[in-house]
Amino acid sequence: xxxxxxxxxxxxxxxxxxxxxxxxxxxxxxxxxxxxxxxxxxxxxxxxxxxxxxxxxxxxxxxxxxxxxxxxxxxxxxxxxxxxxxxxxxxxxxxxxxxxxxxxxxxxxxxxxxxxxxxxxxxxxxxxxxxxxxxxxxxxxxxxxxxxxxxxxxxxxxxxxxxxxxxxxxxxxxxxxxxxxxxxxxxxxxxxxxxxxxxxxxxxxxxxxxxxxxxxxxxxxxxxxxxxxxxxxxxxxxxxxxxxxxxxxxxxxxxxxxxxxxxxxxxxxxxxxxxxxxxxxxxxxxxxxxxxxxxxxxxxxxxxxxxxxxxxxxxxxxxxxxxxxxxxxxxxxxxxxxxxxxxxxxxxxxxxxxxxxxxxxxxxxxxxxxxxxxxxxxxxxx
Numbered sequence: 001x002x003x004x005x006x007x008x009x010x011x012x013x014x015x016x017x018x019x020x021x022x023x024x025x026x027x028x029x030x031x032x033x034x035x036x037x038x039x040x041x042x043x044x045x046x047x048x049x050x051x052x053x054x055x056x057x058x059x060x061x062x063x064x065x066x067x068x069x070x071x072x073x074x075x076x077x078x079x080x081x082x083x084x085x086x087x088x089x090x091x092x093x094x095x096x097x098x099x100x101x102x103x104x105x106x107x108x109x110x111x112x113x114x115x116x117x118x119x120x121x122x123x124x125x126x127x128x129x130x131x132x133x134x135x136x137x138x139x140x141x142x143x144x145x146x147x148x149x150x151x152x153x154x155x156x157x158x159x160x161x162x163x164x165x166x167x168x169x170x171x172x173x174x175x176x177x178x179x180x181x182x183x184x185x186x187x188x189x190x191x192x193x194x195x196x197x198x199x200x201x202x203x204x205x206x207x208x209x210x211x212x213x214x215x216x217x218x219x220x221x222x223x224x225x226x227x228x229x230x231x232x233x234x235x236x237x238x239x240x241x242x243x244x245x246x247x248x249x250x251x252x253x254x255x256x257x258x259x260x261x262x263x264x265x266x267x268x269x270x271x272x273x274x275x276x277x278x279x280x281x282x283x284x285x286x287x288x289x290x291x292x293x294x295x296x297x298x299x300x301x302x303x304x305x306x307x308x309x310x311x312x313x314x315x316x317x318x319x320x321x322x323x324x325x326x327x328x329x330x331x332x333x334x335x336x337x338x339x340x341x342x343x344x345x346x347x348x349x350x351x352x353x354x355x356x357x358x359x360x361x362x363x364x365x366x367x368x369x370x371x372x373x374x375x376x377x378x379x380x381x382x
Contacts, residue, residue: 014053018045021054024301028054031061034302039245042298048290055297055328059309063330067367068308068376071355072123072156072334075112077142078103081129082165087206088275089195089237093129103131109142110149117150119335119355123374124150126157127190130165136177139166140184147185154187154374156230160218161193161210175221182227188374189222191230191265197250198243205237205276216254223260228375231261231306235295236269236287237276244295248302255305262376263308263331266295268315289320293327300328308376313353313361322365332362 016025020041027034034042042051080101081093094101104112113124124146143155158166158181167174178186195202197212210218219229231251235244255261268287271277292315300309310331313321321332335353353361355371359382362369369382 013057014050016045016047016050018047018050021045021047021050025050025054028058028301033304036245036249039248039298039302040241042301043241043244043294048294048297051294051297051301052327055300056326058300058304059328059330062307065366065368066330066370066381067325067362067365068331068370068372069358069362070123070334070372070374071119071121072125073113073115073119073121074125074127075109076128077109077126077138078128078131078134080131082132083130083161083206083209086208088279089205089234089269089277091270091273096132103134106138106142106145110145113146113150121150121153121335122371122379123154123156123334125190126155127159127162127192130162136166136170136180140180143181143184143186155185156188156190156374157181157186159190159193160215163189163218164210164214174218175225178222178225178227182225186227188262189219189227189229191219191232191261191263192267194232194247194251195234196239196243197247198239201237201239201243212250216250219260220254220258223258228260228262230263230265230310232265232267233295233299234267234269236291237271237280244298245302248299252303252305255303259305261306263310264299264303264306265310265312266292266299267312268292268295270315289317289323292316292320293324296324296329297327318361322361325362325365325367332358334358 016022024034024038024041045051079092079094080096080103084093084095087093139158143157146155163174163177167177193210194215195206202209202211222229233244233247251261251264270286271280271282272284277283296309296311308331309329310333311321311324311329312333314333316324335355335358359369371379373379
């Protein structure tokens with residue numbers, strides 16, 4: 001069946017050619033919530049143009065032609081990690097005696113952050129490994145020191161996995177860890193460490209890491225304390241379509257409960273320099289642009305209660321990310337400055353972008369650039 005394209009009220013409507021998508025198209029047009037079987041049908045369909053158009057329709061109804069971005073700087077304090085041999089998809093972690101292992105002193109962190117004065121950074125994005133010895137006070141002093149030196153910069157720091165690790169080291173509840181970090185100046189939290197919630201998948205790629213309920217409980221606690229967070233899914237390894245959908249529905253359920261998620265970010269698995277890539281025989285073979293776009297679009301369609309969907313241009317490439325801005329995406333990863341984690345896994349994209357370049361990428365895709373802070377307050381528009 002040929003793809004049919006209509007124009008309704010000056011908006012293009014791409015009708016599916018895959019019959020399995022016909023009822024989904026009607027639901028999206030009618031603003032109805034999609035169910036589990038709808039999500040599986042979307043992931044298993046090859047009718048990418050129709051899936052993207054449905055996601056674009058859903059996004060434009062919420063965000064119009066705006067594409068948000070942050071002038072941000074990634075800071076990774078350490079790559080030492082007690083899960084070095086547990087998370088076999090990771091290329092970043094090291095043991096203390098391994099080549100390339102590092103831990104930044106607070107003075108080194110503050111020195112790295114100094115470039116914020118020249119580039120007008122608005123957000124520090126801080127994540128790293130699960131260091132066997134660093135105490136909570138190190139992170140409190142880091143956040144407090146950054147706030148004192150850069151009071152205008154928001155701090156988004158520490159994944160749920162890092163929070164639980166600190167709670168175990170200190171032998172205190174997760175809530176107390178979060179309260180102490182907020183007192184030091186924490187504004188929001190990233191969404192890393194979720195991977196895929198399926199027990200079978202986690203047993204294969206991240207055995208002994210936080211289970212789904214633990215990850216969700218940390219974010220539930222953060223939301224209860226007024227800390228907005230992001231959420232993620234790592235895709236493109238051993239998960240199934242059903243695994244992906246179940247993961248997204250668990251995120252949607254928590255969002256129904258708390259309303260605390262700001263952004264959903266699907267993370268593409270990179271197979272270079274890690275054990276999983278060697279086991280799968282996939283080193284040098286990243287996810288396809290087809291799958292990247294589908295994950296972004298399906299995320300927008302299923303997560304009807306999460307305001308924003310972000311494309312991480314470092315993983316997906318700049319060109320695929322531009323297309324994604326018409327596949328349900330309204331947020332583009334920011335300036336970054338110097339990305340380390342995905343480049344350890346073989347990413348071939350730049351490690352950072354100048355603000356002007358980022359604005360042009362959005363404009364060239366026919367969208368309107370909007371600079372935001374960590375909580376999506378608008379700072380300026382073009």
